[in-house]
Amino acid sequence: MTSTAPVKVRIRGLRKRFSVKGRPIEALDGIDVDVEAGAFLCIVGPSGCGKTTLLRILAGLEEKTAGTIEVARDAAGKDARERPVNAMVFQEQSIFPWMTVRDNVAFGLKARGFSRRDRYAIVEPFIRRANLGGFEDALPHQLSGGMKQRVSITRAFANDPEMLLMDEPFAALDEQTKLILQAELLRIWEESRKTVLYVTHSIDEAIVLADRILVMTARPGRVKDVVDVASVFGRPRRVEAVKESAQYGELFGRVWGALREEVMGAQAAEAVS
Amino acid sequence: MRLRWGGERLLSVLSPVLLLALWELAARTNAIDTRFFPAPSDIFAAAVTLIRTGELWDNLSITLVRLAVGFLLGAVPGIVIGLAMGLFSPVRAILQPLVDGTFPIPKIAILPLFILIFGLGEESKYAIIAVAVVYLVLINTQAGVRNIDRIYLDVGKNYHATRWMMFTDVALPGAAPLILAGLRLGMGVALLVIVAAEFVGARSGVGYQIWTSWQVFQVDRMFVYLLVTAVIGFGTAVVMTFLERVLLPWKQP
Ligand SMILES: Nc1ncnc2c1ncn2[C@@H]1O[C@H](COP(=O)(O)OP(=O)(O)O)[C@@H](O)[C@H]1O
Numbered sequence: 453m454t455s456t457a458p459v460k461v462r463i464r465g466l467r468k469r470f471s472v473k474g475r476p477i478e479a480l481d482g483i484d485v486d487v488e489a490g491a492f493l494c495i496v497g498p499s500g501c502g503k504t505t506l507l508r509i510l511a512g513l514e515e516k517t518a519g520t521i522e523v524a525r526d527a528a529g530k531d532a533r534e535r536p537v538n539a540m541v542f543q544e545q546s547i548f549p550w551m552t553v554r555d556n557v558a559f560g561l562k563a564r565g566f567s568r569r570d571r572y573a574i575v576e577p578f579i580r581r582a583n584l585g586g587f588e589d590a591l592p593h594q595l596s597g598g599m600k601q602r603v604s605i606t607r608a609f610a611n612d613p614e615m616l617l618m619d620e621p622f623a624a625l626d627e628q629t630k631l632i633l634q635a636e637l638l639r640i641w642e643e644s645r646k647t648v649l650y651v652t653h654s655i656d657e658a659i660v661l662a663d664r665i666l667v668m669t670a671r672p673g674r675v676k677d678v679v680d681v682a683s684v685f686g687r688p689r690r691v692e693a694v695k696e697s698a699q700y701g702e703l704f705g706r707v708w709g710a711l712r713e714e715v716m717g718a719q720a721a722e723a724v725s
Numbered sequence: 726m727r728l729r730w731g732g733e734r735l736l737s738v739l740s741p742v743l744l745l746a747l748w749e750l751a752a753r754t755n756a757i758d759t760r761f762f763p764a765p766s767d768i769f770a771a772a773v774t775l776i777r778t779g780e781l782w783d784n785l786s787i788t789l790v791r792l793a794v795g796f797l798l799g800a801v802p803g804i805v806i807g808l809a810m811g812l813f814s815p816v817r818a819i820l821q822p823l824v825d826g827t828f829p830i831p832k833i834a835i836l837p838l839f840i841l842i843f844g845l846g847e848e849s850k851y852a853i854i855a856v857a858v859v860y861l862v863l864i865n866t867q868a869g870v871r872n873i874d875r876i877y878l879d880v881g882k883n884y885h886a887t888r889w890m891m892f893t894d895v896a897l898p899g900a901a902p903l904i905l906a907g908l909r910l911g912m913g914v915a916l917l918v919i920v921a922a923e924f925v926g927a928r929s930g931v932g933y934q935i936w937t938s939w940q941v942f943q944v945d946r947m948f949v950y951l952l953v954t955a956v957i958g959f960g961t962a963v964v965m966t967f968l969e970r971v972l973l974p975w976k977q978p
């Protein structure tokens with residue numbers, strides 16, 4: 453990303469302390485980061501370092517303990533129908549088992565007050581572009597894991613948020629499905645260029661998708677390093693082309709270098725406790 | 726595999742037939758006391774008579790109406806109160822001790838009180854069934870709401886679902902499997918309670934007929950009405966299964 457793009461999210465000194473049975477647990481210990489509008493930011497870090505917590509705070513599902521989050525709204529009004537600030541794609545299975553694919557995808561639009569006819573018309577092309585055409589009336593239990601995640605992502609895109617928060621959406625999928633969905637995600641994202649904060653534990657996935665990779669320290673989470681990918685791999689981007697290139701290994705080494713000691717540290721801490 | 730399955734099915738059909746045949750044989754040869762266990766053919770003959778005179782249908786329909794009215798009077802408030810208790814903690818704080826304190830009372834024990842209040846008419850029957858049903862439905866509904874996976878509430882919140890949508894699109898369908906389980910349990914208990922209530926607190930109905938048949942020692946009639954209760958139990962189970970199919974398509978294999 454060019455540094456001239458306006459900042460969409462400015463996070464300063466973000467802290468989160470949980471209290472478990474009266475004992476404080478520091479999850480986030482002063483996160484500072486700027487995310488440019490339209491940028492795809494990947495967040496990697498050892499497990500338990502607070503990645504999910506960071507997204508949940510941004511999603512309004514968790515209160516922050518300290519710090520500031522400024523989001524530059526595209527348009528600010530009081531109309532419930534206006535574009536929402538964010539939509540979250542959750543790590544675990546989160547589509548409603550009792551709703552059809554169409555109703556799942558249209559959930560956000562329904563909450564915003566669109567009539568049934570309007571919202572079905574709006575979600576139609578999203579469903580088609582996500583290769584879910586023909587499954588509009590299917591129930592989630594009839595879908596494969598990969599298709600369920602497609603529905604979850606499509607639900608977020610169809611609501612047209614200013615910012616997408618994605619928490620390891622492909623973590624539970626097999627390698628081939630993951631490759632296909634990554635390519636799909638890139639294609640759909642490149643059409644809309646929304647600001648994305650994407651958590652992953654896969655360095656490979658981060659390089660393939662990201663403009664910048666934010667590496668977090670072991671818990672309590674801080675920013676360890678920010679690795680620029682956009683200057684190496686431009687857009688539109690092809691998953692295969694990225695993986696075949698020589699710079700891929702270089703980037704991988706850089707991210708892994710930053711991550712390795714944190715992961716080992718986290719494991720040592722786990723062994724002690 | 727297929728053959729074995731077919732064979733097992735045959736066995737399942739054969740075993741009751743065989744039992745009936747043995748019973749008939751034992752009765753005819755006086756190997757068992759026919760005063761207590763009349764021959765199946767005699768029971769069948771009694772059933773035919775009861776059907777022909779219309780007596781069976783009269784009593785069956787009376788019991789079915791009591792079941793249906795009492796069940797609805799218990800199930801609807803059970804669902805509403807259960808949802809309220811599951812969703813709103815103040816409601817839970819107020820009602821939980823009352824529920825916990827009164828639930829252990831065997832419901833049939835309240836029958837004399839209800840007869841005192843409502844008399845021997847239909848109302849006392851409705852009331853006793855309703856009370857038996859309301860607890861099971863309420864407790865299951867509440868558990869259904871409270872056990873909804875947090876993730877679905879998070880999705881609702883992240884997408885700014887209104888309170889009403891949280892209720893209609895998340896809480897209600899999320900709790901539906903347990904609500905229906907509660908209704909099924911409630912139906913079973915309702916049948917138990919109505920038969921017992923009709924023993925002593927009614928002048929008609931299937932339970933009343935079982936009781937009077939015993940008192941006048943018409944054991945074949947008693948067996949016919951016992952059979953009727955089995956059919957009612959089976960019938961309500963079929964209805965519940967049908968409801969689950971229709972209301973919970975997402976739970977079907
Ligand atoms: N609701 C919660 N209550 C208490 N502790 C929590 C809660 N959510 C997360 N944590 C703790 O905060 C830390 C960060 O968790 P999380 O953000 O889920 O990590 P990550 O997504 O990076 O694996 C972990 O130690 C976790 O146990």
Ligand SMILES: [Mg+2]
Nearest residue numbers: 503504543619
């Ligand atoms: Mg996580």
